[in-house]
Amino acid sequence: MSTDVPLSSSPVPAPSPGAATRHVEVVAGVIRDARGRVLLARRTEGRDLAGLWEFPGGKHEPGESAEDALARELHEELGIEVEIGAPLISVPQQYPDKRLCLDVRLIAQWRGQVRGREGQALVWVPPPKLIAYAMPPADRPVVAALLQPAHYLVTPTPVDDAQWLTSLQRAFDTGVRRVQLRAPGLDPQRWRDLVARAVLAARVAGVDLLVNADATLAQVHGIGLHLTAAQLMAQRERPLPEGLTLAASCHTLEELQAAEALGCEFAVLGNVRATPSHPGRGGIGWEGFARLRESVSLPLYAIGGLTAQDIDTVRGVGGQGIAAIRGLWPTA
Numbered sequence: 001m002s003t004d005v006p007l008s009s010s011p012v013p014a015p016s017p018g019a020a021t022r023h024v025e026v027v028a029g030v031i032r033d034a035r036g037r038v039l040l041a042r043r044t045e046g047r048d049l050a051g052l053w054e055f056p057g058g059k060h061e062p063g064e065s066a067e068d069a070l071a072r073e074l075h076e077e078l079g080i081e082v083e084i085g086a087p088l089i090s091v092p093q094q095y096p097d098k099r100l101c102l103d104v105r106l107i108a109q110w111r112g113q114v115r116g117r118e119g120q121a122l123v124w125v126p127p128p129k130l131i132a133y134a135m136p137p138a139d140r141p142v143v144a145a146l147l148q149p150a151h152y153l154v155t156p157t158p159v160d161d162a163q164w165l166t167s168l169q170r171a172f173d174t175g176v177r178r179v180q181l182r183a184p185g186l187d188p189q190r191w192r193d194l195v196a197r198a199v200l201a202a203r204v205a206g207v208d209l210l211v212n213a214d215a216t217l218a219q220v221h222g223i224g225l226h227l228t229a230a231q232l233m234a235q236r237e238r239p240l241p242e243g244l245t246l247a248a249s250c251h252t253l254e255e256l257q258a259a260e261a262l263g264c265e266f267a268v269l270g271n272v273r274a275t276p277s278h279p280g281r282g283g284i285g286w287e288g289f290a291r292l293r294e295s296v297s298l299p300l301y302a303i304g305g306l307t308a309q310d311i312d313t314v315r316g317v318g319g320q321g322i323a324a325i326r327g328l329w330p331t332a
């Protein structure tokens with residue numbers, strides 16, 4: 001029984017030509033034990049995606065609410081009674097034979113003794129180890145929603161360097177944990193100095209730092225790299241060693257598929273709304289975001305006129321969270 005297959009080894013399979021686009025609503029639960037470990041169940045032989053690990057749950061029955069369906073499934077599959085908590089993420093995903101919507105809820109409380117009543121293997125997994133389990137494509141964004149930040153700050157070009165560093169520090173202090181350093185048009189030496197100072201501050205704060213567009217600068221500091229869409233499409237192989245975060249900006253299906261094929265850890269997709277920084281370019285809207293989300297499994301941040309108020313909406317269409325300049329940059 002092999003569990004050490006990374007998630008990225010389960011790419012989204014292409015729908016077979018002429019495949020029926022059956023729509024399936026599935027609800028699953030994140031159940032934790034007293035040590036904070038998360039319960040996974042293994043799909044049994046004879047079902048689609050057999051052998052992969054998943055969050056326990058199943059399909060709605062006609063007329064059943066998501067909450068009732070989840071409580072029933074967890075009782076039938078595991079023999080427990082549950083109190084359903086907050087929604088975590090709802091992932092639209094295209095499979096060869098169906099369009100799935102995987103609605104994942106946190107389980108606030110549960111009673112009883114967990115056992116696999118349908119012959120399925122079960123395992124309690126410490127959250128950081130979830131990525132070592134082979135899971136269906138729709139689960140990759142779910143695991144990312146459990147483990148990774150919901151906010152991705154993109155820095156504005158500095159005007160006053162000291163003030164820019166103060167604002168960056170304030171963003172760290174208020175809980176931002178993933179940042180893209182970006183300053184188009186800035187003098188290269190001035191930018192290198194600022195990046196060096198930002199790297200020191202980010203290390204102290206435990207922030208995942210990426211630099212925009214400059215693979216050399218990323219390697220010099222051992223930080224992540226955020227590719228522009230044009231760079232992404234010109235890239236033949238991963239420009240950074242594994243272990244350093246690679247991400248990309250995407251606007252189209254082709255770009256998202258290229259980001260997934262290159263092994264990006266996540267991508268930024270937009271613009272969701274029209275923004276002053278991209279005048280004349282209309283937004284793709286939430287529907288457009290959800291439709292593009294279906295065809296890849298990598299975690300996606302939505303961008304384009306968004307603020308922290310939009311997190312629940314993004315999670316409702318399968319996004320990791322929001323990426324923003326103005327919406328996340330502390331002012332005064």
Ligand SMILES: Nc1nc2c([nH]c(=O)n2[C@@H]2O[C@H](COP(=O)(O)OP(=O)(O)OP(=O)(O)O)[C@@H](O)[C@H]2O)c(=O)[nH]1
Pocket residue numbers: 026027028047048049053054055056057058059100102136137138139
């Ligand atoms: N419960 C659950 N299902 C998931 C997860 N991820 C994911 O892609 N799925 C998909 O959602 C569907 C769940 O349906 P199910 O467990 O009720 O159905 P099944 O495959 O036994 O039934 P079927 O053979 O009638 O289609 C499957 O296609 C499964 O692959 C997950 O984390 N939990």
